[in-house]
Amino acid sequence: MQAPPKISVLLPVYKVEPYIEECLDSLLSQTSTDFEIIAVDDSSPDRSGEMTSRILENQTRIPWKLIKNAENKGLAETRKVAALAARGEYVLCVDSDDHVHHDLIRRVIEEADKHNADVVVFAAENVTPDGKVNYRIETGDTVITGMQAVERIFDLTLQAYCWNKLVRRSIFLSIEHPTGLIYEDICVSIQTLGKSNVVRLIPDNLYAYMDRETGISTRFNPKIVDLYAIIDRVEKITASMPIPNYRRLLFRLKYIYGYRTIAFQAAIKAPTYRLAEPVLLGVSEKLRVAHLVGMYSDHRPKLSFVMAMLKIHPWIFYCFVRRFGRR
Structure with missing residues (x-):
């Protein structure tokens, strides 16, 4: 053999x-x-x-x-x-x-x-x-x-x-x-x-x-909200791991990466606001003032400012990101 x-x-x-x-x-x-x-x-x-x-x-x-x-x-x-x-x-x-x-x-x-x-x-x-x-x-x-x-x-x-x-x-x-x-x-x-x-x-x-136009990573996919469930699983998996500064780093992964990714990808990739709106409303409802303060404290004042727009109204965030947020 x-x-x-x-x-x-x-x-x-x-x-x-x-x-x-x-x-x-x-x-x-x-x-x-x-x-x-x-x-x-x-x-x-x-x-x-x-x-x-x-x-x-x-x-x-x-x-x-x-x-x-x-x-x-x-x-x-x-x-x-x-x-x-x-x-x-x-x-x-x-x-x-x-x-x-x-x-x-x-x-x-x-x-x-x-x-x-x-x-x-x-x-x-x-x-x-x-x-x-x-x-x-x-x-x-x-x-x-x-x-x-x-x-x-x-x-x-x-x-x-x-x-x-x-x-x-x-x-x-x-x-x-x-x-x-x-x-x-x-x-x-x-x-x-x-x-x-x-x-x-x-x-x-x-x-x-x-990076292909037809790829899942380049087109709008409403399943981007799966990221909430993934981050929740990660939190359960890592809760007992000896990671230094765990709470601060978890905040970074959950909000600075997770919330930002969901919101920005929806705004950038959805061809219309109507398609992006349910995803953006979901992020806005979960977002708290404490999260915005945490982003600012993590030396990300620009992100804190833009995500504050989302909290005020998803349409304002959508227009701003479509205008200035493309790579």
């Missing part, structure tokens, strides 16, 4: 027909072959699953498996389906409309072995289809504990994406994977890091996170 690979790439496949070939090409051209691809067709209504099967069948360099969900399960549950079928010591989540650097597998194996790391976090770029880099997702260059990594996510200095983290498979399988919610990466990453002893951060840019 063939020895298990070091890494299992978890590849959920859903409505990515125009992009799956580029994604798979980037994986199949890796400088290291010490990995497998576990693709899961999440009942995709297009030809994504067939294309994945055809491309993988036409090569013999990388071992692979293709699973088909009988019904659509969503990203978090599909990743877990893939992880349960995986054999690698580590898992690496890849979104099937993105692509990766050709040296990704070799570099993360090298760092994991060198430091006996439970998690390896690497830099990434948000890229448009024509190759323009919108922004870079930085990580730093250090070795820290899992608890320190959780603290950095709370402090908003480390991103909570799943796709820029190599994770020991036993840890990935031991956590809760929220189903039916978007922004699930926050909950997953905080749990995996919280269970990790050694986390290696490397500055290498190894992942291209694609």
